[in-house]
Structure formats: C-alpha cells, structure tokens
Amino acid sequence: MQGSTGAGLDPCGVLQTIVTLPADGRVEIVFLLGEAENEAEARQMIAHYRTVDLDTVLDEIKQQWNRICGSIQVKTPDRSMDIMLNGWLLYQTLSSRVRARAGFYQASGAYGFRDQLQDGMALAASCPALVREHLVRAASRQFVEGDVQHWWLPQTGAGVRTHISDDCTWLGYTVAHYVTTTGDIAVLDENIGFREAPPLPITEHDNFMVPAHSAESATLFEHCARALDRSLAVGVHGLPLMGTGDWNDGMNRVGEQGRGESVWLGWFLYTTLEIFIPIARARNEDMRADKWQQHTRKLARALEHTWDGDWYLRAYFDDGTPLGSHTMPECQIDAISQSWSVLSGAAMPERANHAMRSAIHRLVRQQDGLILVLTPPFDKAMPDPGYIRGYPPGIRENGGQYTHAALWTVMAIAVLGDGNLTQTLFHMLNPITHSQTPEQAARYKLEPYVIAADVYSEAPHVGRGGWSWYTGSAGWMQRVGTETILGVRIHADKLLIDPCIPQHWPEFEVTLQWKTARYSILVKNPDHVCRGVRKISIDGVQTYMMHEVNMQDDGLLHKVEVILGS
Structure with a gap:
C-alpha cells in the first residue's frame, strides 16, 4: 500500500514521470541517486552532476571496473567457470563486501575483523592500494593486549570486544599473503596505534563499546606478532583455546568457560606461524621466530592426538567432551578440520588423505549439488554448542552448505592432486550450475551470477540458496578458481x-x-x-x-x- 512502512513490509522508493514520444522520437531520462553528509553537500552534488558530461562520468566508471575485473581473464573448457572468474566474483567481493559491506536484507556497514581481511586476499593483485589501506585500518582496531574488535562501525569506532579466538591469527595470515603477492615489505613498518578498554571477563561473551585511543603504537609487524603471541595459549590437549567461537561464530558455547579447545584453529595457527616465521627472521626477530617454531612442533604433535579413526575432531568442549567425533549423535564430522589438516601440511599424509576421503563420502551430496559443512546437524544433543543450534537442521552453518567452508574442501582436494574431483566440486558450487533450468532456478531462488553464503540441505528446502552478495565466499571462490585450479599466482615479481x-x-x-x-x-x-x-x-x-x-x-x-x- 502506498505510503506504508513497518516491520515485515518491504518498502521501496518510486520516481514517476510522463513522457510523450512522437513517431521515431527519442528521449534520454536521467535520475540521480546518491548520499551526502548533509543537505548542503547533497545540493552541491546535484548542482555538479547537472553540469558535467554524464557520458564521460559513466565511461570513467566502466573503465575503473574494467581495470579491476579485467585484471585476470580466463578461457577454459568450463564456460560457467569462465563467467564467474572473469569479473563477477571480483565485482561481488569489492562492491558488496568491501565498499558497501551490505547486501539484500543484510544491512550492516560494519567492518568484520576477519571478514574484510579475507576479502582483501582476492583483491591483492588487482587493488593493492585498497588492500594495504585496510590492513592498516584493521590493525588499528587491536587492543594493547593483542586481541581485537571482532567488528566495528567506521563512523564511530563502536564495536565488540569478544573472546572469539581466530581473529588474531587472521591478521598475520592476510598480511603475509599481501606481502608475498605484492612484494610490499614496507607495509610491515607502518606505525599504527592501539586501542584501550577494560579487559573482558571470561564470564562475558562480548562488550559493545567505543574503545579509547592508546598512547602506544607499533609497526604493523608488531601488531601481527602481538596477535600471534596472543594465540599461543593452549588447553589440556595442547590445542588453541576455542573461546566463544573460532571461524564458526555459531559455536559460541563450546569454549565459553575458557577451557574448550579448537582443532581447526590448531591447523590454521600452525599454517600462519609457518608463513610468518620467515618474515620474522628477515627482520632479525629470531627469539620470536624460535618461540613460534617450537610452538608449531608442539601443535603438530597435539593435533595428531585428535585423530578419531577416520577423520580429525573439530574441537573439545570446556568439560573435555569431543566435538566432531563418530561417538556423538550430532556433528560427527566437520569439514574444516579435515581440509585444513591438508592445507596446513601439518598432518600425517596418510591420515590427511584418509580424512578427506571421509569428508567426501560423508559431506558431498552430488545428487543435490551440495558440499556440507558438517553432519548430522545439531538439534537437541548435549553439550550445547551455541547459537548454531538456533538454525534449523540443514540451514546455514548447521549442516547446510556453507560455501566458505566448501571452498576449503575444494582447495584441499587440489592440494592432494585430484584435478578431476577438484573441478567436479568447484562446478557444484558455481551458482550457474544451480540455475540452468527453470526447475533448478525455482529451487535455488537466487541470482545465478552471485555466489551464495549458504545453500540449504534438508527437506523441504533442499537446494535453496540462503544469503547472496554479502558473503566472503566470493573472494575465496575467485582464489580457488584462479590460484588453486588454474594455478596462477603472483609472488612479488614472479x-x-x-x-x-x-x-x-x-x-x-x-x-x-x-x-x-x-x-x-x-x-x-x-x-x-x-x-x-x-x-x-x-x-x-x-x-x-x-x-x-x-x-x-x-x-x-x-x-x-x-x-x-x-
């Protein structure tokens, strides 16, 4: 109804005009949609665009996008792969994830600490200046103790301090990727300030506030190193503490008392320390590098004790109960512990191979075109893993296809050298594959040119897409397609x-x-x-x-x- 707004409605703005065209007539209609800080600035923008050559403005915008999306172009026997890699995934990553930080029905605008760091890895070659700028921005949200704001609003700096455990490791991982890709080692010497706020008690999951600026500052390298040092604490199994979530925020009760441990984070931290140790040694930070090297050796040994017979565990609850074990009724196997056992290079090769075979057998449903994140879904079993159980079984992280994790599965299969299966799985994840017939499109219900964060796996919604546009899967899919499958990577000038x-x-x-x-x-x-x-x-x-x-x-x-x- 015209003029109606409110909860549950889907309002829109409408502009209407009447144009009468004579025979063979032609008319050009231009409307301006924009935003400004205040009314005076808005009027100034309107006056400006009334006088400029709009065709020139449009051409400049097209050239800008062509430079970015055309930075890499591919031609393979898989036409659907070409379409996604030749601009659509980079466009989605930059427009929705980095610039807007929002998507349809996903109003946000906040920076996620781990989120935009990962997105930047796909843009390091095409938009290095933009990525460099964000590395500095993200590091500036770090507290003097080494932990960070899990997300923050750029206008005010307000955000949350949490016990989520993987943020600190992502800083070093993504900085190392940027330095390796661009050869820009000078970024490591950028001087960046810290934030200050009261420490977060273990009894509180998070605290939303505006932290103060600290008088202390340090190089970007020191920010990364302090974050990695913060990640070295382990539990009784010698594994990193889970806190109130690692990559999977929905597992926020697994380690909420400060004793739960993350197997996945063990693989990921091992990976990050291994790639950051050479950076430290190049800066004569040998004591730190030695400490990290000793920790990787201990981690590798501890991680092998998480072998569950056919795959690796996902985590341990605060009370020591295993998560991701065949002995449990729910979440018997989790994808990311298996994929990162391979990607880290830390696992025993025969076990890593076996774990991925188990993951393919248990988590890939070719008849539905799905690669699940875990199975069986959480429902009623105890201990309570957290708000992930608030999603119905088969929805999002709770046993659906969470595409971010599914792409790591594809990467791991490629590392093992099976190009046939790698391409089959990548093709399954391609949104074009889900929309090739009217029946498929009616089931999928999303844009065929945009990667979805998740696809549902349980009846009556099998194959239905969840969130589109605002998903970190876009950047990972671009990297998996170009760097992992086609195998083309830039390392400085090589x-x-x-x-x-x-x-x-x-x-x-x-x-x-x-x-x-x-x-x-x-x-x-x-x-x-x-x-x-x-x-x-x-x-x-x-x-x-x-x-x-x-x-x-x-x-x-x-x-x-x-x-x-x-």
Whole structure:
C-alpha cells in the first residue's frame, strides 16, 4: 500500500514521470541517486552532476571496473567457470563486501575483523592500494593486549570486544599473503596505534563499546606478532583455546568457560606461524621466530592426538567432551578440520588423505549439488554448542552448505592432486550450475551470477540458496578458481604456475595484467594429466625454473606457454 512502512513490509522508493514520444522520437531520462553528509553537500552534488558530461562520468566508471575485473581473464573448457572468474566474483567481493559491506536484507556497514581481511586476499593483485589501506585500518582496531574488535562501525569506532579466538591469527595470515603477492615489505613498518578498554571477563561473551585511543603504537609487524603471541595459549590437549567461537561464530558455547579447545584453529595457527616465521627472521626477530617454531612442533604433535579413526575432531568442549567425533549423535564430522589438516601440511599424509576421503563420502551430496559443512546437524544433543543450534537442521552453518567452508574442501582436494574431483566440486558450487533450468532456478531462488553464503540441505528446502552478495565466499571462490585450479599466482615479481585440472582438459588460457605489462598464458595438457609442469617458455624462450617466470614491468605483452606432463 502506498505510503506504508513497518516491520515485515518491504518498502521501496518510486520516481514517476510522463513522457510523450512522437513517431521515431527519442528521449534520454536521467535520475540521480546518491548520499551526502548533509543537505548542503547533497545540493552541491546535484548542482555538479547537472553540469558535467554524464557520458564521460559513466565511461570513467566502466573503465575503473574494467581495470579491476579485467585484471585476470580466463578461457577454459568450463564456460560457467569462465563467467564467474572473469569479473563477477571480483565485482561481488569489492562492491558488496568491501565498499558497501551490505547486501539484500543484510544491512550492516560494519567492518568484520576477519571478514574484510579475507576479502582483501582476492583483491591483492588487482587493488593493492585498497588492500594495504585496510590492513592498516584493521590493525588499528587491536587492543594493547593483542586481541581485537571482532567488528566495528567506521563512523564511530563502536564495536565488540569478544573472546572469539581466530581473529588474531587472521591478521598475520592476510598480511603475509599481501606481502608475498605484492612484494610490499614496507607495509610491515607502518606505525599504527592501539586501542584501550577494560579487559573482558571470561564470564562475558562480548562488550559493545567505543574503545579509547592508546598512547602506544607499533609497526604493523608488531601488531601481527602481538596477535600471534596472543594465540599461543593452549588447553589440556595442547590445542588453541576455542573461546566463544573460532571461524564458526555459531559455536559460541563450546569454549565459553575458557577451557574448550579448537582443532581447526590448531591447523590454521600452525599454517600462519609457518608463513610468518620467515618474515620474522628477515627482520632479525629470531627469539620470536624460535618461540613460534617450537610452538608449531608442539601443535603438530597435539593435533595428531585428535585423530578419531577416520577423520580429525573439530574441537573439545570446556568439560573435555569431543566435538566432531563418530561417538556423538550430532556433528560427527566437520569439514574444516579435515581440509585444513591438508592445507596446513601439518598432518600425517596418510591420515590427511584418509580424512578427506571421509569428508567426501560423508559431506558431498552430488545428487543435490551440495558440499556440507558438517553432519548430522545439531538439534537437541548435549553439550550445547551455541547459537548454531538456533538454525534449523540443514540451514546455514548447521549442516547446510556453507560455501566458505566448501571452498576449503575444494582447495584441499587440489592440494592432494585430484584435478578431476577438484573441478567436479568447484562446478557444484558455481551458482550457474544451480540455475540452468527453470526447475533448478525455482529451487535455488537466487541470482545465478552471485555466489551464495549458504545453500540449504534438508527437506523441504533442499537446494535453496540462503544469503547472496554479502558473503566472503566470493573472494575465496575467485582464489580457488584462479590460484588453486588454474594455478596462477603472483609472488612479488614472479609468476608462479602450478595447475590442478581435470585430465580431459586439453588446454586453457589466462590473461593477466601485472602493473604495466600483460601476460598471456597458454597451458597445454597433451598427456592428459591433472598436475605436473613439464616445460615453461616465455616469449619463445624456454625457462628452466620450475613453475616460475620472472615478470617485467615494461608495458609489453608477454606470451607464456606451459606444457603439462610427467
């Protein structure tokens, strides 16, 4: 009804005008939608855009998006993969996740500490300045004790201090990725202030407030190091403390008393320490590096004790009850403990392989096109894991497809070298695959060009998409497609090429913009293998570096040919 607003309604704004066209007539209608700090500023913007050449403005916007989304273009035998990797995923990551920080029915505007750090990893090559800026912004939300605001509002700085355990590790992980990709080691010396607030008692899950600016400041490296040092505390099993959630915020009661432990965080912390130790040694931080190295050895041993027979546990509750065990009626297996056992490189190889086989058997439902995050879903069993049980079984993190976790499953299969299964799983996650017929589209109910945060897995909503646009899965899907499957990565001034593709792919192409130069990469697969680079040549000259090409910022087009084979 016109003029109606309120709870449960879906209001919209409407502009209407009448245009009468003569025969063969033509009219151009322009309307301006924007925002400003106040009325005077809004009027100034309106006056400005009434006088400028709007076609020029539109062209500038198109060129900006073409530079970002066109920074990498691919051509593979999988047309649906090409469509997503050639701009849509980068557009979703930047427009919804980084700039708007909102999506349909997901009003937010806040920065999530771990969230936009992860998004930036997909943008490090195409928008390095923007990513650098956010690394500094995120580090500025760290308390002097090393923990951080889990999320905050940029206008006021108000946000929550929590006991969520993985935020601190993400800072070092993402900073290391940015430095490796761009070669910008100077960012580690950026001087950044800390925040101050009363410590959060273990009896409180969170505290929403505006923290004060501390007089203390330190380099970005020190911010990362302090966060990692904060992550070294362990429980009785020698594993990182779970707190009120790790990657899965919904498991907020597993370690709420300060004794529960996270197996997944053990794998992830191991990974981050291993990639940050060389950075520390390069800065002559040997005492810290030695301490971290000793901790990784202890972690690796402790993590092997979480083997449950066919897969690794997910966590331990405060009282020592295992989570993610075959002995429990709910959440017998959780995907991310298995995938990161592989991605970390810390697990015994035979166990990591076995764990992923178990994950594929228990969590992949090919008939429905789903890769579940855990099974069976939580419902009534005790101990209570937290608000994840507030979702009906099969919805979101509670046993649905949580695409973020599903992409880590795809990454792990690629690390194990099975390009056939890797591509099958990636294709299952592609939203185009869920919308190829009217029946599929009616079931999925989301945009076919936008990755969804989650897809439901239980009747009567099997295959229905949940949240779209505002999901960190977009950035991870871009990285899995380009870096993991097509195997194209940038390390400072080096181009690394190490694909993991289906055996039946005869070839694929990647065109990459790097600074002023453009690299056209043709990968041929004459022996029908999944993995293994036999020969690389650049501009007709063979290089004898395995998987690697030195790049030049010379404004030229360079042609790279890669031959796969044993």
